[in-house]
Amino acid sequence: MSLTKTERTIIVSMWAKISTQADTIGTETLERLFLSYPQTKTYFPHFDLHPGSAQLRAHGSKVVAAVGDAAKSIDNIGAALSKLSELHAYILRVDPVNFKLLSHCLLVTLAARFPADFTAEAHAAWDKFLSVVSSVLTEKYR
């Protein structure tokens, strides 16, 4: 699965808008994830997961920054996320099903914050883009 030129344009232009709210978007995404899918908390026994926690904010920033890295290198996401891919495969070993859950929560966050931009076409582009990111992050799993 590979992104078309149009899809890349949509992602890159929306990213420019999104990046100004990157940190809060990350925090909100994780809050949505942990509330809707409580089983995902099993990966964070070492975290204070209360809304507003410093760890949640820091981790949310990290996640969205990585999405941003992928958007900035959208022609070669594999290369941009290579280290992260190894981290997930060898250290974190997050079950692949969870990437879909996180992606969905990020989409919902974007939809709520940028309703005018989140057209059906943009929705499709983002869903596909996050799917590509997820594939890259799980490609070294086995």
Add this chain to the structure above:
Amino acid sequence: MSNFTAEDKAAITSLWAKVNVEDAGGETLGRLLVVYPWTQRFFDSFGSLSSPSAIMGNPKVKAHGAKVLTSLGEAIKNLDDLKGTFGQLSELHCDKLHVDPENFRLLGNVLVTVLAVHHGKEFTPEVQASWQKMVAGVASALGSRYH
């Protein structure tokens, strides 16, 4: 499957009261067909689905979307017995329509996204969690009589 707390029911019913079922239905089904094009396999008789704008403007998509969401509205009145409410529809989707239940999960998540688009800040993480329970319950109920 899922037990709906009083908070869940309040979150679901209060948001639902603000939903324009026709518009939301058309938008939800339309987005399903745009974002997951393979779902178009069930709608050969719907005419042009050749582009996002063709899909979102297609009157058959809008009408069918409204039908689907109206049915969901019925579910919301019967949150404690989703399996009972959707028993016959489950048989229909299995025996006549031959729809893979995975599609119910996809549609449910598209609906959640549409609610986020239209309700923004009001669609808090807590409200979303209640709605995820809701769409998961519906998907499960619709798949419950498959054989």
